[in-house]
Amino acid sequence: MSSPFSSRMPRIAEATVERARLRVVPRRTTRPPRLPFVTLVSLLLVIGVVGLLLFNTSMQQSSFTATALEQEASLLDAEEQSLQMDLDMLRDPQKVAAAAQELGMVPAGSPAFIRLEDGKVLGNPAVAGPDQTMRISPLPTTRPRRLSPDPVILRLPDARRAAR
Amino acid sequence: MRSRSRPNSLRGTSLVRLRVALVLIAMVVSVFGARLFQLQGVDARAYAAKAEAAGVVTLTLPATRGAITDRTGTPLAESVDGLMIVADPTKTREDASAIAKLLAARLEVDYFEVLERLRKRHTQFQYVARRVPSTKARAVVEAIDTSGYKGIDVRRDPVRDYPAKDVAANILGFMGEEGQAMDGFELLFDDILAGRDGTATYEQGGGNRIPLGDNSVVSPESGDDLRLTIDRDVQWYTQRVLRQAVQASRGESGAAVVMDTHTGELLALADHPTFDANNPVSSPKEDLGARSLFDVYEPGSVEKVLTASSLIDAGLVTPGTRISIPNQLRRQDRVINDYWEHSRLRLTLTGVIAKSSNIGTVLAADEFTPRGLHRYLSSFGLGQPTRIGFAGEAPGLLPPWEIWQQINQDTIAFGQGVSVTAVQMAAAINAIANRGVYVAPSLVKGSATTADGDTVGSDVATTRRVLSRRAARQTTRMMEAVTDLEEGTAPAAAIEGYRVAGKTGTAQRVGADGMGYDGTFTVSFAGFAPADDPRFLVYVVVHDPRNGGGGGTVGGPAFHKIMTYLLRKYAVPPTGANAPDDPLEW
Numbered sequence: 001m002s003s004p005f006s007s008r009m010p011r012i013a014e015a016t017v018e019r020a021r022l023r024v025v026p027r028r029t030t031r032p033p034r035l036p037f038v039t040l041v042s043l044l045l046v047i048g049v050v051g052l053l054l055f056n057t058s059m060q061q062s063s064f065t066a067t068a069l070e071q072e073a074s075l076l077d078a079e080e081q082s083l084q085m086d087l088d089m090l091r092d093p094q095k096v097a098a099a100a101q102e103l104g105m106v107p108a109g110s111p112a113f114i115r116l117e118d119g120k121v122l123g124n125p126a127v128a129g130p131d132q133t134m135r136i137s138p139l140p141t142t143r144p145r146r147l148s149p150d151p152v153i154l155r156l157p158d159a160r161r162a163a164r
Numbered sequence: 165m166r167s168r169s170r171p172n173s174l175r176g177t178s179l180v181r182l183r184v185a186l187v188l189i190a191m192v193v194s195v196f197g198a199r200l201f202q203l204q205g206v207d208a209r210a211y212a213a214k215a216e217a218a219g220v221v222t223l224t225l226p227a228t229r230g231a232i233t234d235r236t237g238t239p240l241a242e243s244v245d246g247l248m249i250v251a252d253p254t255k256t257r258e259d260a261s262a263i264a265k266l267l268a269a270r271l272e273v274d275y276f277e278v279l280e281r282l283r284k285r286h287t288q289f290q291y292v293a294r295r296v297p298s299t300k301a302r303a304v305v306e307a308i309d310t311s312g313y314k315g316i317d318v319r320r321d322p323v324r325d326y327p328a329k330d331v332a333a334n335i336l337g338f339m340g341e342e343g344q345a346m347d348g349f350e351l352l353f354d355d356i357l358a359g360r361d362g363t364a365t366y367e368q369g370g371g372n373r374i375p376l377g378d379n380s381v382v383s384p385e386s387g388d389d390l391r392l393t394i395d396r397d398v399q400w401y402t403q404r405v406l407r408q409a410v411q412a413s414r415g416e417s418g419a420a421v422v423m424d425t426h427t428g429e430l431l432a433l434a435d436h437p438t439f440d441a442n443n444p445v446s447s448p449k450e451d452l453g454a455r456s457l458f459d460v461y462e463p464g465s466v467e468k469v470l471t472a473s474s475l476i477d478a479g480l481v482t483p484g485t486r487i488s489i490p491n492q493l494r495r496q497d498r499v500i501n502d503y504w505e506h507s508r509l510r511l512t513l514t515g516v517i518a519k520s521s522n523i524g525t526v527l528a529a530d531e532f533t534p535r536g537l538h539r540y541l542s543s544f545g546l547g548q549p550t551r552i553g554f555a556g557e558a559p560g561l562l563p564p565w566e567i568w569q570q571i572n573q574d575t576i577a578f579g580q581g582v583s584v585t586a587v588q589m590a591a592a593i594n595a596i597a598n599r600g601v602y603v604a605p606s607l608v609k610g611s612a613t614t615a616d617g618d619t620v621g622s623d624v625a626t627t628r629r630v631l632s633r634r635a636a637r638q639t640t641r642m643m644e645a646v647t648d649l650e651e652g653t654a655p656a657a658a659i660e661g662y663r664v665a666g667k668t669g670t671a672q673r674v675g676a677d678g679m680g681y682d683g684t685f686t687v688s689f690a691g692f693a694p695a696d697d698p699r700f701l702v703y704v705v706v707h708d709p710r711n712g713g714g715g716g717t718v719g720g721p722a723f724h725k726i727m728t729y730l731l732r733k734y735a736v737p738p739t740g741a742n743a744p745d746d747p748l749e750w
Contacts, residue, residue, distance in 0.1 A: 006507075016352075030718055046360055061259045074245075075298075075299070075302070077245065078245050078297070078298035078299050078302075079299045081244045081245055081248070081297070081298075081299040081301065082244070082298070082299050084244075085297060088239060088242070088325070088327030088328075089327055091238075091327065092328050092331075093331065093396065093397055093400035093401075094329070094331075094400065097400075104457065108732060109726075110659065110660045110661055110728065110732075111732055112661070113735075113737035113738070115737070115740075116389060120740065121286070121739045122661070122739075122740045123660075123661035123662070123737065123738045124660050124661040126660060129723065133671070134404065134405065134408060135404075135408055136404050138407065139687055144581055
């Protein structure tokens with residue numbers, strides 16, 4: 001009962017058949033080495049985490065820088081505005097006129113014009129004199145009457161009559 | 165039997181365990197589900213709001229208010245970022261004197277006042293200083309912080325700065341404490357100037373934005389600038405000259421208008437008394453507006469040139485028309501006098517204008533029907549607002565001709581019984597200077613739309629012909645006799661080397677109760693130069709001078725100063741022609 005074919009097969013074929021007969025072979029367990037894979041995965045993980053961390057940190061860092069720069073910009077902006085304000089204050093015509101008067105200047109007298117077509121002098125030039133000075137500051141405010149009231153005179157009863 | 169039943173019972177218990185676990189898990193999961201539904205479905209909004217409150221910051225990005233500039237672009241009003249310094253007295257009470265000392269040394273605040281505020285009880289909020297330029301404010305707060313004191317902080321507080329203080333303040337108006345427009349052009353053109361505030365929303369942690377967090381910005385839209393026709397230097401000079409004129413004559417108030425003859429642009433519009441726009445609260449309330457646009461008065465003799473030019477234009481008289489003038493004139497139940505005593509005079513119309521004779525003007529105006537005079541005067545713009553852009557501008561008063569009696573026409577002919585604003589009168593006289601064409605006055609360069617929806621400005625200024633060129637020229641010649649050194653009523657208005665045309669006015673004033681004249685006067689002078697090629701018109705009015713001065717002695721010198729300055733500043737050469745010498749008498 002060794003083979004169902006034995007009766008009909010020649011001897012040589014029998015041997016071949018014997019050899020070719022299928023049988024269960026043990027599974028080949030050639031495991032790939034674990035270490036490289038684990039290393040790779042953990043490396044990826046570490047790179048990912050560290051990268052994310054670095055990215056986050058750099059974002060945070062640039063956010064700090066942005067805030068600082070924004071603050072600086074608004075500070076400079078404010079500084080520019082106050083300087084502009086100072087400049088406008090210095091350009092106040094009242095201030096300029098007061099400074100000019102301090103230097104002894106007066107408004108100009110009447111000027112003369114030379115007409116270039118025929119060289120004719122138009123207008124009568126006049127020298128500006130001290131009489132052309134104008135008052136540019138307001139009059140000093142007058143002291144209200146109620147701050148300097150009339151003296152109140154109290155008539156005391158006569159000393160002798162009081163003694164009586 | 166025992167050996168067979170054992171696996172069965174084992175299988176039974178594991179099945180029971182499995183089912184029990186399943187039920188337990190299902191219960192737990194359904195609890196989770198219910199909670200999830202509650203969080204996401206029911207309370208979602210409340211939690212989102214809570215999260216927002218914890219980390220999300222919403223800031224208002226304030227729009228920058230547009231500047232108001234003069235015709236050259238020099239700012240008359242501008243906005244500056246400012247801060248207010250506030251204190252929490254619960255924290256500052258301990259160190260109040262030291263903090264107050266620091267603040268008083270660096271800011272313009274009173275030590276004792278600040279001290280009191282820093283010690284105030286039952287409050288956590290006190291103003292220390294308002295509208296401080298931000299660099300200054302930050303420096304102070306930093307100094308306080310480094311000294312180790314607590315409870316002082318800053319908040320945004322926009323500063324509206326008027327660098328030239330009272331210059332053009334009557335036109336500009338002012339801003340309130342909270343940065344809202346209160347009066348004048350600030351209020352009228354608020355829509356243009358204000359701009360639109362923006363917002364910034366972001367998540368914040370430790371004072372810094374969280375990157376990748378929610379973040380949205382609506383940028384603010386800055387307000388537009390508004391350019392006026394005013395020249396700041398001319399405005400300043402005019403205000404100072406006007407102040408001197410009013411104070412020297414001990415007048416109550418005054419106004420001065422400087423107008424570009426051809427364009428109708430106002431180079432200056434001065435009122436006295438006026439106020440400092442940086443500090444409006446220190447001035448009386450009645451000084452805060454533009455009297456030259458809101459207060460009406462009777463113009464008096466200046467109006468005579470309107471009557472005379474209308475008569476000439478209608479072809480009823482000429483400058484040489486001979487008029488015989490009695491010493492007084494009876495009309496209805498009234499007697500019309502001249503301001504000086506005279507016997508019968510024989511004056512030409514030029515003489516009537518030069519000497520400012522009421523009787524002569526009335527006699528000349530007899531040529532007119534009420535309707536005819538009314539038509540001319542309203543064509544000159546009397547009785548209607550100039551539509552210069554100010555809301556509530558006074559229209560003045562020109563009674564309808566249907567109700568005129570003889571005496572009305574007589575007094576209106578020389579400027580009584582009709583009332584005007586200073587700007588209205590200046591624009592009317594300017595029609596003569598501008599060769600008979602009336603130009604509506606403007607204060608806004610270009611054009612702008614007011615809060616009422618009116619478009620105003622020099623670009624949309626209307627013009628209309630009132631007089632023929634010839635009538636305007638003849639009237640101008642008559643007005644030149646007014647500044648004649650020997651014969652005229654206003655020799656002080658004459659300018660060396662130039663031909664100057666003008667007219668004085670001295671009018672009775674209606675009392676404050678509106679019931680008749682109160683015995684005080686309004687004196688004025690209107691003039692333009694060069695008379696043969698006018699460039700500028702200047703009109704000066706002083707109400708209630710108490711030194712007995714008239715239009716020639718009060719208004720004349722002020723006119724002279726302002727006009728001389730204008731001609732020099734804008735380099736207007738004299739034309740070189742000689743002034744006419746038309747006969748005044750016959």
